[in-house]
Amino acid sequence: MTQISSGQTETATFGGGCFWCTEAIFKSLKGVETVESGYSGGKLKNPTYKEVCTGETGHAEVIQITFDPKVIGFRELLEVFWETHDPTSLNQQGADRGTQYRSVVFYHSPEQKETAEKYKAELNKENVFGKPVVTEITAFDKFYTAESYHQDYFANNRSQGYCQFVIVPKLEKFKKIFKDKLK
Numbered sequence: 640m641t642q643i644s645s646g647q648t649e650t651a652t653f654g655g656g657c658f659w660c661t662e663a664i665f666k667s668l669k670g671v672e673t674v675e676s677g678y679s680g681g682k683l684k685n686p687t688y689k690e691v692c693t694g695e696t697g698h699a700e701v702i703q704i705t706f707d708p709k710v711i712g713f714r715e716l717l718e719v720f721w722e723t724h725d726p727t728s729l730n731q732q733g734a735d736r737g738t739q740y741r742s743v744v745f746y747h748s749p750e751q752k753e754t755a756e757k758y759k760a761e762l763n764k765e766n767v768f769g770k771p772v773v774t775e776i777t778a779f780d781k782f783y784t785a786e787s788y789h790q791d792y793f794a795n796n797r798s799q800g801y802c803q804f805v806i807v808p809k810l811e812k813f814k815k816i817f818k819d820k821l822k
Contacts, residue, residue: 652745654699655724656732661702663793670710676785694737727770745779
């Protein structure tokens, strides 16, 4: 089925652990036009993957999403974001540890900030995850595109061990929960 764009797009930037996983998930959503892996939230200009992996740059591994808000809203993107990683784990997703794997929403507008903060408060009030959501919500500043071999990582490396043991199970869970939102 071909997706028809309204021509009006918005941007969302999320960090939820390894960007290989989050990129694969968000590329599958109706209304998402592009997903790019990169780095955001740190102090070092033009960081490399090797530098970000040290945990000393302040950057998080993130994805930057261009989406059509007439097809999928920012709140729906947040729903997928919070459901597909552990937002209660500080600076860690599975075996990946360090501030570069933190749960973070970099908002691009006052509306995104308000939506993210309200949604996070709802999740915590309803104790949805059994522990407090620690996702950082902070203003977007700069996005640095990750090296080319990180782009479309899952699509290009499906048989690689990390893809089979980490990304495939996440994608299967995601597709069951959000089957109505898939391309």
